[in-house]
Amino acid sequence: MVARYELIADELREEILAGAHPVGSQLPSEAELAKRHGAARGTVRQAVAVLVAEGLVGSRQGARRIVLGAARSQSFAELHSFAQWARAGGHRFGGQVIEQRRRRPSAAESARLGDGEVLEVLRLRTLEGEPVLVERTVYAEWVAPAVERLPADCESVTEALYDAIGLVFAYGEHLIDAVAAGVQDARLLGVRRGSPLLRQRRTTTTHEGRPVETSDDRYRAGSVAFSIRNSIGANPLVRQAIDLRSRPGEHMFDL
Amino acid sequence: MVARYELIADELREEILAGAHPVGSQLPSEAELAKRHGAARGTVRQAVAVLVAEGLVGSRQGARRIVLGAARSQSFAELHSFAQWARAGGHRFGGQVIEQRRRRPSAAESARLGDGEVLEVLRLRTLEGEPVLVERTVYAEWVAPAVERLPADCESVTEALYDAIGLVFAYGEHLIDAVAAGVQDARLLGVRRGSPLLRQRRTTTTHEGRPVETSDDRYRAGSVAFSIRNSIGANPLVRQAIDLRSRPGEHMFDL
DNA sequence: TAGAGGAACTTGTACAAACAAGCGAGCACT
DNA sequence: AGTGCTCGCTTGTTTGTACAAGTTCCTCTA
Incomplete structure (x- = not known):
């Protein structure tokens, strides 16, 4: 209603x-x-x-x-989903997993996500055919299996996880700053090393306050701006x- | 009450x-x-x-x-005042006008601030003694006289304008992205040209919706982050x- | 034992009424 | 002409009531 x-x-x-x-x-x-x-x-x-x-x-x-x-x-346009945002803006977009592996969490990660093994995923996102975003996401152990089952070119992780296990990203905390592109960033985004990137670090949780993921997203300068x-x-x-x-x-x- | x-x-x-x-x-x-x-x-x-x-x-x-x-x-920590923000965080801070002049507004500026002559001010802000922010602010004609009366090393423009003419910055629109440092930015902030800066462009208005200023603020990377x-x-x-x-x-x- | 069903609890929505407080315009007075 | 004041309008705060809708947990049943 x-x-x-x-x-x-x-x-x-x-x-x-x-x-x-x-x-x-x-x-x-x-x-x-x-x-x-x-x-x-x-x-x-x-x-x-x-x-x-x-x-x-x-x-x-x-x-x-x-x-x-x-x-x-x-x-709404939540800050969480690149796909939902891009779609709302009428953009063409895509995504591709570059690398994915399980590992033990760092101290900072286990403080946020819990002690279990985490799943680290490196994704490259495109907008209008151009690579614009490098996404390094760390998922908590309890969502890892569902994430691993997703196809490598999954368009919207948020929506796929909702369909698969009913997961809803409800709350988020975001930190926005600027950093210089590292070697890997530069290669993936097609920019020079050291060129400016807009970085968004976030931690999201479910309705119940259960941590789901933390992520370090880096946008190519000139491609995306945040607005408030x-x-x-x-x-x-x-x-x-x-x-x-x-x-x-x-x-x-x-x- | x-x-x-x-x-x-x-x-x-x-x-x-x-x-x-x-x-x-x-x-x-x-x-x-x-x-x-x-x-x-x-x-x-x-x-x-x-x-x-x-x-x-x-x-x-x-x-x-x-x-x-x-x-x-x-x-609260409004996005508007560097001084108020720095003070709330317990930081030492300062500011200095580098350049200031009246000029005719560009098309984009007159759309936002009105047709009259505008006042452009270039300020350098420091945090803990380090230069961290280059502020290029354009004021609407009706506030220009009050701004010109401020001392060059005025700590808080927002507060000074409130004391002087009762001006309150009530609403703001902000755009946040990353840019490479230009020649002037690099010189003032003490970084290399092309190094990443966090940029905040904003337009603020009074209670009544009257436009006051637009600004292009650039933070040295690693000094400030936005949080949401x-x-x-x-x-x-x-x-x-x-x-x-x-x-x-x-x-x-x-x- | 697993699942369906339901009761109790908790938050969301809506209505009604009253007073407080700030704004703006018009009026009277100097 | 300008100043100050009052009055009406409008938004802000608070209380009370009722019902809707979603969650949680317990119980009963297959």
Whole structure:
């Protein structure tokens, strides 16, 4: 079942994206929205809270809410799945396992994933036919068998693992910085050694908080950017717009 | 006045950070928290929603909430102010204007800041005495006079502008990627040309949605990292922990 | 013993009502 | 003309209630 407030939020979002509420203009008051939708004020409030969290709308006590952006908030776009992100952006993409082996975890890894043997996988991902991402993922022992059963050119590991064992990546922690390309990075991505790469290190867990994997992902510079919207008051946010047409070859990851 | 749910959220956060609710354990149910604090369930719900948004707690229908992390969520830590971030992390920091001039805006700039003349400022920021950040900021015409009145070694532009004209940076949009250091970057940061830099491009606006500035900030690799927590369900989140002791020379920016 | 079924618990959604607090416009006064 | 104040509007906070929906665990049955 879809919640009422979700429907109202969707409708408002559509109106904003369609230009019915231009950037800088005021949104209707909660009272009016409530009357229009025949809903209680609390429900309407929950709806606009969604938009505020998305960074589409700004809110402060006493003043009407204003529209901050009309960019298509490509909805969820979790940070976890390269495939889901690429697909949402309408990109062609692919992936290939380069290397895969079991080994004992390092101290840092066992602290995050547990004591058992881990599975390390090196994947190369392509976007529009170009190699853009080197992914070094370390899986916890309990998911290792399922990962090993995947084909080497599996497009979406996230989706494949969901189909296979019902695994859901629910929570994630991410660290983003820049590093110089190493020898292997350079060879796989087709760039010079030492050239800049955008690195995303992450650890993900299930609903229950059970650790699944940690990963070190490195993007070729100029191919992908992370994008964030935030507001001072309360709900920070994450997620955001994509418009690739303006600068070909540069893509964005929604946060 | 501080809201009740904020107080409850603070108390819960402290408990988690203090280890009273270890990572992976269950939080008390809403009913129990309500009884304990003598508050209505709705209020408690709002409190835990804050923690969920911070990524400290995971939540799903039917099951008790679980603790996901015990990292010190250095609270707000807006993406806007280098000074505020550095101070919250207990760092020594400084800043120096290298160059400053008025000029006509480019097409992209006037689309974001308006048609008037803009003020471009080049600043070099230091952390622990080391140069780590080159900041190229373009201010809209209406803030230019106030910015020009600031001392060249102003520590916190954000705070200085607030004190001077009551300006509040309320909303921001950020784009994060990696670039190679240019000639000027290399000279200022003391690195080789072409070495990796972490770039953050941002546009900020006031409460009312009035554009204030756009900036291109470049961090020396290995000095700063961005950190994000997110969850699949709903509330994205932003903000996160800092622990520098483990990897000296590497710092984090809370998102 | 394995699996189905169900009861108790817990979080999610929705409505209603009241007051607090901040904003903005218009008004009166200087 | 400019200043300060008040009043209405709008968002923020809190309480209470009811039901929906998902989880967990125990029990009963085949």
